[in-house]
Amino acid sequence: MKTYNDVKLAQELIKFPTIKTEDKGIMKFLSKKLSSIGFKCTIIKSKGTELKPALNLYARFGKSKPHINFLGHTDVVANLNNWKVSPFKAVVRKGYLNGRGSQDMKGGIACWISAVSNFIKNKKFKGSISIIISADEETTGYGCPAVMKYLKRKSEKIDFSIVGEPSSNKSVGDEIRIGRRGSMNGIITVYGKSGHSAFAGSYINPCTALGKIIAKLKSSSLDNGTKFMPPSNLEFTKMNVDNLSENVVPQAASAKFNVRFNSKHKSSSLKKKLNKMINIVAKKEKCKTKIEYRVSGEAFYTKPNKKIFMVKKIVKKVTGKSAKLNCRGGTSDSRFLGSIPRLELGLRNNTIHMVDERTSISDLKKLTKIYYNILENYF
Numbered sequence: 001m002k003t004y005n006d007v008k009l010a011q012e013l014i015k016f017p018t019i020k021t022e023d024k025g026i027m028k029f030l031s032k033k034l035s036s037i038g039f040k041c042t043i044i045k046s047k048g049t050e051l052k053p054a055l056n057l058y059a060r061f062g063k064s065k066p067h068i069n070f071l072g073h074t075d076v077v078a079n080l081n082n083w084k085v086s087p088f089k090a091v092v093r094k095g096y097l098n099g100r101g102s103q104d105m106k107g108g109i110a111c112w113i114s115a116v117s118n119f120i121k122n123k124k125f126k127g128s129i130s131i132i133i134s135a136d137e138e139t140t141g142y143g144c145p146a147v148m149k150y151l152k153r154k155s156e157k158i159d160f161s162i163v164g165e166p167s168s169n170k171s172v173g174d175e176i177r178i179g180r181r182g183s184m185n186g187i188i189t190v191y192g193k194s195g196h197s198a199f200a201g202s203y204i205n206p207c208t209a210l211g212k213i214i215a216k217l218k219s220s221s222l223d224n225g226t227k228f229m230p231p232s233n234l235e236f237t238k239m240n241v242d243n244l245s246e247n248v249v250p251q252a253a254s255a256k257f258n259v260r261f262n263s264k265h266k267s268s269s270l271k272k273k274l275n276k277m278i279n280i281v282a283k284k285e286k287c288k289t290k291i292e293y294r295v296s297g298e299a300f301y302t303k304p305n306k307k308i309f310m311v312k313k314i315v316k317k318v319t320g321k322s323a324k325l326n327c328r329g330g331t332s333d334s335r336f337l338g339s340i341p342r343l344e345l346g347l348r349n350n351t352i353h354m355v356d357e358r359t360s361i362s363d364l365k366k367l368t369k370i371y372y373n374i375l376e377n378y379f
Contacts, residue, residue, distance in 0.1 A: 001121040002036050003114070006368045007097060007361060009033070010110035011090035014099035018074050021054035021136045021143075026074050030113075030133060034059045037117050039131070046136070046146035054135040056143040058150060061120065062128035068378050069130045069161040069340075070116075071144070071333055072109040073137035076101040077353050084356055095361050102359040104352040108164035109133065111347075111364055115371035125379035130158065137333045141296075144336040160307055161342035162374065163334045166349040172366045173315035177344035178308060179301030179327040180334060181229055181260045184267050188213060188278060189254040189290040197247045206253040207241060209285035214255060216281050217274065222261065228301065228327045229262035232270075262327075263301040267293070297335035301327065307378070308343055314373040315345075318366055345370070 016026040031041040039059040048054035080100065085091045087100040097107065116129055134143030151158070167177045190210045195203030214236055222232040236257045243250040261270055271293055282289045302308065304325060315323040334344055347367055351357045 003117040003121055004033065004110075006110045006114035006364045007092065009113060010097055010102065010107045010364060011092070011099075013074070013106035013110060014090035014097075014101050015088055016074070017088045018076055018101075018135070019078050020139050021048040021050070021075060023055045023135060027055045027057045027133070027135070030057055031059070033113065034131065037061075037120055042150070044147050044150050046142040047140060048136070049139055054140075054143055056135050056147050057133040058130065058147050060128060060130040060156075061116075064126055064128060066159045066378070067128040067130065067157060068375070069132060069158040070112045070164060071132045071161055071337070072105055072112070072164040073134045073143070073333060074101075074106065074109070075134075075136055075138050076104070076106075077138050079353060079355060082355055087357075092361065096358045097361060097364065098356065098358045100357055102357050103166045103347045103349060104357070105164055105166060105346060107359045107364055108166065108346040108367065111367040112162070112164055112371050114368045115375060119372055119375045123376065123379070127379050129375070134333055141333070141336070144333040148336055148338070158340050160378070161337055161340050162371070163332060163342055163344040164346040165329075165332045165334070165344045166346045166352055167329070167344045168346065168348045169350075170348070171319060171321060172348060172363045173319050173323050173345065173370055174321055175328070176308070176311060176315070176323045176325055177327060177329060178304060178325050179228060179263060180297070180299065180329055180331060181232075181262055181327060182265070182267060182299035182335075183296040183331050184259045184261065184270065185294045185296065186257050186259070186274070187254060187292045188257070189252055190282065191252050191288040191290070192249070194251040195249050197249055203249040204286055205249050206287055207250065209282060209287040210239070210253045210255055212285060213278055213281045216277055217257070220277060222259075222270070222273070223264045226262050226264060226301075228325065229299070232259060232261035232265060234259045261299055263299040265299065267295045267298055297331040300335060300337075302341045302343060305341065307341065310377050311343060311345065311374055314370055314377060318370050318373065
């Protein structure tokens, strides 16, 4: 039975320039690696950013319960100029692996596959291990839902998932995500009545109404937060009035906003809450409104349970430090896992998306050891 070295595998993965949803042969490469250690691999297509579809991977070892899963992604952000070391050469220098994706998150994928290959070789166990690798976590986010749809069709149930996002801060394992806030974007367009600014009473100013709507939404508390998540927060990010004249009251004015909301809300209930506040102000100002929403992801939270405390104990054993449970960060593919209990545990995030992204070799070794111990204790 083959085993894989975490550093070497991470280097091989980094050398695929998988920007946006570009595959460049990486899913075929991973399928070959995983098939050689006994995984059954399936390539699942999803909508890509270009004309061709994106390719995602689902691989499973075993058929019985319990079923533990690893979720990762192969796509990387661009930001490729002014690097000291070529972003896709995967150079190891002075104890660090340099390259785009070394932390986010090809390094994490390599650690999991290395741990799994050693675990399968050394241990007999009853249960299943699966791996989901999406092609578009950084962009469209169609890949993971396509895989989840496939699993539903096949009636495959995941009991617990480890999401390999770079969740660690100052040292590997110092933070474990047990949830993330939801994210929702909105556009408010207020329609008034245009007119000459010299003739008060002949017009209805949508700018005034929009200003009052903004003030209302910013001064209203959405909630008081939860134990692991801060209060939900709404921020206006852009205002626009299509008007070239200083002495003309415009017909319409609009503003864009983003809400990061905690697990006290679903996007549907939050929309109703915001619509009610907006409509109260608009009615008072005798204006009409149009409100459009786009939900990037719902808030989710896994209540600390035996498995999460087991992972905390393993981190303590491997690193000597106690992991903090939190729900920090933006959105990730974890938002597509529905009700599956999960946590996010990966490499450090101190250089992700930056020029000269890199991870220390010792961090890779520690994470591989943590993942191996998770498998050992899970089964």
